[in-house]
Amino acid sequence: xxxxxxxxxxYGSQNITFALEYSSRKTLVIEVHPDRSILVKAPTGATIELxxxxxxxxxxxxxxxxxxxAKYAPPLPAPExxxxxxxxxxxxxxxxxxxxxxxxxxxxxxxxxxxxxPTPFDREHVERSISSWFRDRALTIxxxxxxxxxxxxxxxxxxxxxxxxxxxMSKRWxxxxxxxxxxxxxxxxxxxxxxxxxxxxxxxxxxxxxxxxSSFYRLLTRIMPDWIDRKNRLDxxxxxxxx
Numbered sequence: 001x002x003x004x005x006x007x008x009x010x011y012g013s014q015n016i017t018f019a020l021e022y023s024s025r026k027t028l029v030i031e032v033h034p035d036r037s038i039l040v041k042a043p044t045g046a047t048i049e050l051x052x053x054x055x056x057x058x059x060x061x062x063x064x065x066x067x068x069x070a071k072y073a074p075p076l077p078a079p080e081x082x083x084x085x086x087x088x089x090x091x092x093x094x095x096x097x098x099x100x101x102x103x104x105x106x107x108x109x110x111x112x113x114x115x116x117x118p119t120p121f122d123r124e125h126v127e128r129s130i131s132s133w134f135r136d137r138a139l140t141i142x143x144x145x146x147x148x149x150x151x152x153x154x155x156x157x158x159x160x161x162x163x164x165x166x167x168x169m170s171k172r173w174x175x176x177x178x179x180x181x182x183x184x185x186x187x188x189x190x191x192x193x194x195x196x197x198x199x200x201x202x203x204x205x206x207x208x209x210x211x212x213x214s215s216f217y218r219l220l221t222r223i224m225p226d227w228i229d230r231k232n233r234l235d236x237x238x239x240x241x242x243x
Contacts, residue, residue, distance in 0.1 A: 007040075009052045011059045018055060022046070030058050031211040032065035034172060065212055068231075087113050087130070089137070091192030091237055098126065106133045138166060138186035142200075145193060149200040156223055158207055164200075173199045173234070176206035191234050198230035 008015040018030075018038035028051065029041045042051050055062070087094050094113040101116035106129060108114075115126055142164060150160055160180065167183040169175065175183045182203045188196055201224050209216035220227055 007048070007052070009055055011056055016055055016059060016062065020048075020051065028054055029211060029213055030055065030062065031213065032062055032069070033212070034069050036066045036069050038062060061214060088190035088237065089113070089134075090141070090189065091195070096130075104129065106130065134189055135166060135186045138184070138189035141189050141193070141196065142166075142184055145196050146200055149197055149204060153201065153204045153223060156219065158204055160204060160207055174203045176203045176210065178210060180207055191237055195230050195234040195237065198224060198227055198234065201227070 006017060007020055008017050010016075016038065018040050021039060021041045022044045023041060025041060025043050028043065028046065031039045031041070033039065038055075040051060040055060087096060089108065094108060094111060097112045097114045098121070099114055099116040100118065102118055103116060104118075105116045106114065113130075115129060117125065117129065119125055146164055153160075160182065162181065164182045164184050166186045167175075168187065169183070169185045173185050173188045177183075182200075184199065184203075188199055191199075202220060205216055205220045205223065208219060224230070
């Protein structure tokens with residue numbers, strides 16, 4: 001496999017910049033990545049003229065994908081872990097309340113995220129406690145939703161017998177590796193369950209199409225016709241926080 005230099009083709013008043021990768025594949029694929037970069041995977045022997053004409057032909061689709069990725073919210077600064085600070089869980093907003101108590105406990109109570117411990121003003125301890133609580137809840141909720149989603153996609157001949165793994169990511173809610181390993185961001189538990197389902201289905205579709213090609217989006221739309229609405233609600237409900 002050979003990765004060539006970066007290529008550019010004029011389109012309107014701008015240029016489309018893409019990386020080109022040759023391999024023994026039979027078809028040409030155009031991928032738009034979350035950082036809005038473009039990768040073209042072409043069959044060995046395909047001429048640059050043919051490749052550029054394909055890129056220009058797909059220019060409108062490329063621009064739409066880049067606009068979608070551009071909507072991703074920039075990372076927020078780390079939380080301060082002080083009373084009154086807002087936290088989201090399953091799409092609802094809760095206000096943090098720190099309570100001095102001899103017992104360590106975290107619970108959702110009357111619209112508040114109550115954190116009780118002997119040193120409620122020890123920010124590092126509070127931060128670790130909240131992070132651990134969210135991670136535990138994420139594992140429980142994601143396991144429930146993952147079982148539902150894998151059953152749903154099985155009707156489309158998508159099978160995934162391995163479990164997902166949790167991984168905190170600063171720019172993604174989920175990811176699927178080339179060997180089919182799926183990671184979910186524990187912070188996704190801040191979103192409502194239908195938005196969590198969208199992310200899981202999105203990653204499961206990558207088992208069939210490991211890119212963001214038109215074939216990938218056709219499959220996603222067949223399985224989840226309202227995925228755009230769910231994605232928009234996810235983007236408006238919850239913002240990614242930096243590590």
